[in-house]
Structures are given as structure tokens and as C-alpha cells.
Amino acid sequence: xxxxxxxxxxxxxxxxxxxxxxxxxxxxxxxxxxxxxxxxxxxxxxxxxxxxxxxxxxxxxxxxxxxxxxxxxxxxxxxxxxxxxxxxxxxxxxxxxxxxxxxxxxxxxxxx
Amino acid sequence: xxxxxxxxxxxxxxxxxxxxxxxxxxxxxxxxxxxxxxxxxxxxxxxxxxxxxxxxxxxxxxxxxxxxxxxxxxxxxxxxxxxxxxxxxxxxxxxxxxxxxxxxxxxxxxxxx
Numbered sequence: 001x002x003x004x005x006x007x008x009x010x011x012x013x014x015x016x017x018x019x020x021x022x023x024x025x026x027x028x029x030x031x032x033x034x035x036x037x038x039x040x041x042x043x044x045x046x047x048x049x050x051x052x053x054x055x056x057x058x059x060x061x062x063x064x065x066x067x068x069x070x071x072x073x074x075x076x077x078x079x080x081x082x083x084x085x086x087x088x089x090x091x092x093x094x095x096x097x098x099x100x101x102x103x104x105x106x107x108x109x110x111x112x
Numbered sequence: 113x114x115x116x117x118x119x120x121x122x123x124x125x126x127x128x129x130x131x132x133x134x135x136x137x138x139x140x141x142x143x144x145x146x147x148x149x150x151x152x153x154x155x156x157x158x159x160x161x162x163x164x165x166x167x168x169x170x171x172x173x174x175x176x177x178x179x180x181x182x183x184x185x186x187x188x189x190x191x192x193x194x195x196x197x198x199x200x201x202x203x204x205x206x207x208x209x210x211x212x213x214x215x216x217x218x219x220x221x222x223x224x225x
Binding site for chain 1: 143145155156160170204208211213215216217218219
């Protein structure tokens, strides 16, 4: 089964609002990575957060990691229509030689 | 980061045939992987492509069905053999950089009729 579970499965917001996506996982990790995918195309790497980090920022993105709860969140601030995509978390579990296990994904729709 | 290209970008194939997908990276990388994304689903790891040795396959994937080559540190191929409609998916290669970030190619969209 998938290691990561994301919620919500789908999210619809208006442009300018913030979008928050959550990811939960089951085992100890080395790092967790977030990706964006537009309409079944390739994955765009957004951010990597290591197991000893609690928060990272990149532009309008903010990622948090709580290893005690085995969860992470991705916040997109001031969303734009171009942010419409599917977002996936992927975990690099300890002892797995960098193999990524992907979450189920969140489909984000940003409307004008 | 790493820039990854894949060929072909898409193909429509008849059942029973085989397709070889190529993955080229703009720099030498140790770790290279192949993933599959079935329609409407998340990504599943097929195998780790090891340079100079046999690939390491995940549960549910076998070498006879998905032979992989990795002749050097910048190139790999995945063959989907004896295809059936269930093999219709997007196939993506990825590489891990020294900073442990993994980057993905644009994917190959395969449709089997």
C-alpha cells in the first residue's frame, strides 16, 4: 500500500486564497519531498525537507514536517490559477536506498 | 538540479509488442529510477537502475517484463515487453542528486491497444 496518504484528495479555492495540503506517512524517513504535476505531465520538484528540519520556505511555498506525528503539510500562499495541478508528497524511508514512496496526491483547482 | 529528457514522449502500441523508453540526464548521477503512473493514480517504483549491474526490481515487477539497461552514469532504458492494455501508463525516470533531491523526466505516455 502507499506509504503516504494525502488530504484532502481534492481542493478548490479562489485565486488569492491560501491552499493547505497534508501528507501522512508510516515509517521513519530520511527526507520528504513535494512535487507538482500538471495534467499527467512530468513531476516538478518543489521542495525537500529533511527529517531533522521542521519548516522550509521557497517563494510562496511553506512546508512543515512533524516526525512525531509522521506528517507534513504544504502551504501555498496567495494562490494563482497557474497553481492548478496535482500535488504529491514522497517519502525517502530509512534503509531504502533513496526509493521514494508517493502519497495519493491532492488535486488543487484555483479559480479566478 | 538535473535536466532529464525521455524519448519517446508518447506512443500508441499494439498488444504483444515491446517499447523501449530512453532516459538521458545532463550530468553523471549514481542513482536512477523508473516509475510507473497508471491513469488517475499516484506513482509506483518499478526498479532502481544500477550502473554496470542488473537492476533491482520492486515487488510485482520482473526483469522479463521490464528489462532495464544502465550502460553509464547518464543514460538508461526501460523496455515494456509483450504489452497488454494494462500496461497503459505514464513511465517516468528519475535521478537522485548528491543533495538527495529527486528529479523526474517529462514522462512517456504509453497507450496499448
